[in-house]
Amino acid sequence: MTTEARPPLDGVLVLDLSRVLAGPYCTMILGDLGADVIKVEPPGGDETRRWGPPFVNGESAYFLAVNRNKRSIVLDLKTERGREVVRRIAARADILVENFRPGTLARLGLDLAELRERNPRLITLSISGMGATGPESGLPGYDFIVQAAGGLMSITGPPEGPPMKVGVAVVDLTTGMMAATALLAALHARHATGKGQHIDISLLETQVAWLANVASAYLVTGEPPRRYGNAHPTIVPYQTFDAADGPFALAVGNDAQWQRLCAAIGRPDLAEDPRFRTNPDRVANREALVALLAEHFRAAPAAEWIRRIAAADVPVGPVRTVPEVLESEQVKARGMIETVEHPTVGELRLVGIPFKFSATPASVRRPPPLLGEHTAEIEAELAAYVP
Numbered sequence: 192m193t194t195e196a197r198p199p200l201d202g203v204l205v206l207d208l209s210r211v212l213a214g215p216y217c218t219m220i221l222g223d224l225g226a227d228v229i230k231v232e233p234p235g236g237d238e239t240r241r242w243g244p245p246f247v248n249g250e251s252a253y254f255l256a257v258n259r260n261k262r263s264i265v266l267d268l269k270t271e272r273g274r275e276v277v278r279r280i281a282a283r284a285d286i287l288v289e290n291f292r293p294g295t296l297a298r299l300g301l302d303l304a305e306l307r308e309r310n311p312r313l314i315t316l317s318i319s320g321m322g323a324t325g326p327e328s329g330l331p332g333y334d335f336i337v338q339a340a341g342g343l344m345s346i347t348g349p350p351e352g353p354p355m356k357v358g359v360a361v362v363d364l365t366t367g368m369m370a371a372t373a374l375l376a377a378l379h380a381r382h383a384t385g386k387g388q389h390i391d392i393s394l395l396e397t398q399v400a401w402l403a404n405v406a407s408a409y410l411v412t413g414e415p416p417r418r419y420g421n422a423h424p425t426i427v428p429y430q431t432f433d434a435a436d437g438p439f440a441l442a443v444g445n446d447a448q449w450q451r452l453c454a455a456i457g458r459p460d461l462a463e464d465p466r467f468r469t470n471p472d473r474v475a476n477r478e479a480l481v482a483l484l485a486e487h488f489r490a491a492p493a494a495e496w497i498r499r500i501a502a503a504d505v506p507v508g509p510v511r512t513v514p515e516v517l518e519s520e521q522v523k524a525r526g527m528i529e530t531v532e533h534p535t536v537g538e539l540r541l542v543g544i545p546f547k548f549s550a551t552p553a554s555v556r557r558p559p560p561l562l563g564e565h566t567a568e569i570e571a572e573l574a575a576y577v578p
Contacts, residue, residue, distance in 0.1 A: 198225025199551045203378070205229065206280050207261065208289035208296070210237040212334065212360055213318050213394065215257040216367030218288055221374065222260030223544050223553045229280055229569060230261040233268070236562040248535045250559070258559040259531065259541060264570075265563035268299050279573050281306045281313060285387075286374055290318035293328055307387055314377045314387040316370055322393040332394050334360035341398030346405055349420045366397040422481075427473040428452075431510060432485055434493035442506040446470060455503035456496070458487060517542075533558040 203226040207218040215230075215237070222228040230237075242253040266273035278301070281287055287306065289296060296303060303315045317323065320332015338344050338356045348355035373390045381387055399406070405416050408424070416424065421440075423429035431438045443449050446469055453462035461467055461483065466476040473480055488496060493509060500507040509515075516522060527543040536558075544553045 197551060198553055199548065200224040200226040203227070203286065204280075204284045206277070206284040206287040207231065208277070208287065208291070209318065210290065211239055212257060212363035213366040213370070214288050214290040215239075216364055217316075217318070217370040217374070218261065219257050219259060220367065220371040221286070222557075223555070225551075225553065226260075226286070228261040229284075229565075230258065230263045230560065231266050231268075231277060231280075232263055232562060234265055236265075240562065247539075248537075250533070250536055255533075255536075255539065255541065255559045259555055260557050261560055262557070262565035262569060263560035263563055264566045268301065271300075274300050276570070276573070277301055278306065278309070279576075280569075282310050283576060284310070284313055285378070287313060287315045288318070288370070288374075289316070292331060293317070293319050293323045303389060307389070310387070312381060312385070312387050314374060314381065314390070316374055316377075316390040316392065318366060318370060319391075319393045321395045323391045327395075334363040334394065337362045337394040337398050341395050342402060342406075343398060346416050346418055348418050350418050352418075354418075362394050362398045365401060366392060366394050369397050369400075422477075425474060426470060427477050427480060428484055430481070432488045432496075434488050434491060434496055436492045438510045439488075439493040439497055440508050440510055441500065444506065448505045449473070451503040452500060452505045455499045455505065456487065458483075529555045531555055531558040534561055534564070 200221060203221070205218055205221050205226045205228040207214065207228050207230045209215055209218065210232070218226075218228050218230070237254060237258070239254040239257075240251050243251045245252045247255075264276075266276050268274055268277065287303070289303075303317070307313045307315060319328070320337060321327040321330050332340075335356055338347075338361070339354070341362065343362070344354035344356055347357060370390070370392050373392060377388055377390060405424070408414070409416060419430075421431045426442075426444065429442050429444070431440050441452075443452055449467070449470075450462050453459050461480070465472070467473050467480050497507050497509060511519070517528065522528065525543075526547075527545070529541045529543045531539050531541065533539040539558055541555065544555070546553060
């Protein structure tokens, strides 16, 4: 491999003490970027190895989704031998990621501050449900609980229906992304200081942070947000509509797009209607406009509306199923389905890497590991390591 072709995090060693989703997603991102990720698992393995069905040749699809580009070692952290191996890996590592409940590692005899004293360049990151401090810091926090407790469910779902969760574990996933971002910043800071540091991140804080414009609207007005289903609270029309044969998605982001939309669908009169000329007008008269558009769109198939509206350079698209997305030509063209050889599954298809580097490419170098697959290999490396 040439120097130019080395991945961005080539040479970075990550000690991964996390399990389930937020932590493993973070460390998978680091692994995709080239880091050597050592995943420490208890004798029974990461819980998600048993989450299913579906399973393929005994392997959980859930576990396979977020654990590529890692090596697995089995250690019992309740034993001194297990803790000592962790200390020895931490002494070499650049990054340590964990998502135990606050205080758990210290009670086990693996205090993160002590590990950083032994290795001042070590960057440690703790992911918790609610944060390391505060009145709820000791509570456990799966994604679903934080979607509820963090306000996301209150703004998700139909206006007259119950609060609903998002279809994927979006709080876990975005926490993993935020954690990876913070770790990359800490690596950059270490170039200047020569020292690592500790990063504290939680599912709750991540969820609150990306309430974004919804939180901002409440903070500046004091008015609680409400649910809009597939519509947008401050942009109209920006929702799904039912065509003659099924739904499609339409997103009119500005008044110029509105003018083009009206011409494209054969309703120039709507663009001239004083109730709908500007976006604030359309928001104020949402119900009247949506009713007019809904009636009009039922007259033709979704593909016809998409063709006409897209030709007018207005954002529009089909409502696809997951299989339709994963088999689409665009997803394939962008390399978003990767195939790797797995020791028990054989040819394994995985979702690909979303970022494409021009000079230091990320890649899928390893399949998700079997439980303890690399225990002997890693212990041999530790035995040979000379500080």
